[in-house]
Amino acid sequence: MEGPAQLDTLQLLLFLLPPCHGDTLLRLLRFLAEVARHAESSWDAEGHEIPGNKMTVSNLATVFGPNILQKEKPGEKDAGALNFEDSAAIILVLQRLIEHHHSLFMVSPEMQCDVLRRLFQTHPDVIEYLLRRKFPDAPSPEREDPGEDHAPPALPGWTRSLERGSVSSELYSNVSFLNLDVGI
Template identity: 80%
Template sequence: GAMSVDSITDLSDNTSKLLEALQLSHPHELDPRRSLGKKKMLSLNPISWQVPRIVDRCCKHIETHGLQTVGIFRVGSSKKRVQQLREEFDQGLDVFLDEHQSVHDVAALLKEFLRDMPDSLIPRELYSPFLSTASMEGPAQLATLQLLLFLLPPCHSDTLHRLLRFLSQVAQHAQSSQGPEGQEIPGNKMTASNLATVFGPNILQKDKPGEKDAVAMNFEDSAAIIVVIQRLIEHYQTLFTVSPEMQLDILRRLFQTDPDVIDYLLRRK
């Protein structure tokens, strides 16, 4: 009889890769407003949502307290307080970020964490392929970026998605707006381009920061990084939604090679 597949460890490496690509959501599931009451989150990883606690909590804190903060990510922070927060997270403590924490300290902590990851959020072996998309335009650029995103390890993919969703929110509050009573609500001035300038070098790294043989980044690479990260921020919803055509194509291949996996996927829905 057919083998029952109940965990990712039961599957071959190749099948695991396919499963990662198949753990898909419909486009509407990317909209947090439609997901209220649902615990399921979009992930290219079929088993669990893998986002470091420090990233998620920093994002949530700024989403709650800092979207209207002018110059968020550009205004200085307290090095002492940032270091203290970082040590608490490093020790595995359940760090609670509330309104008493400075938004600028939390913003600096998030940037530092991404900068100092042992392997950058977009792995260094994908640095050149991602950078090459900067010279592309339109649908071809987005299609290539999406295929490259599918190559990310699950934890990198999940964390990048969480970060881009957050940065997109920050960018939506860049311009000043009017409140319900006509009062002006100041914008934070951090457009997608400004955010890409700040976060690009932390997300897309050619060399590990501080390495002895690290080469100073040239202007062309710096400009290309900004273009690529800006596209990721602006189009993250599209990029993290796999088309029905691609889903069908993968399912057809699986049906021919690993029908047990389809049974596994159907039972997870």
């Protein structure tokens, strides 16, 4: 697998990592990319050569790859033993991770839209919770007196609620505040 298909697959695998592991990996990849930026020699303002560290992305992947990405087969006595093809694949994967770490950890608008659509259909309470966290000052049924005549204050880009005080019902009307068009 090569090119965009490989990067898409890597991104989906990264999304499967537990959040703390994904965050740790992202920080490590950022650091390795920074080290690789200083691989070549450069010159200071006075014309003196500043030697590079010689740690290119390829060299970093060769050193760190087998330690970060370990292959494990059930029933294998020595899971640490890798053959040449496995080592080459691991090095190539880590190279791609270092080179594309900025884009691999970003969730595309299309994927956000798909996740929101599925969540809204299957778990509207989760959407309600997320919106309450994002907009803590939004009107809530507990704070709202049903006998009041005035409308609750609207959030930016929101229309009046179908069900008074329900944040998730606003998602049906207008989700422009999320910069998404979920097509519901």
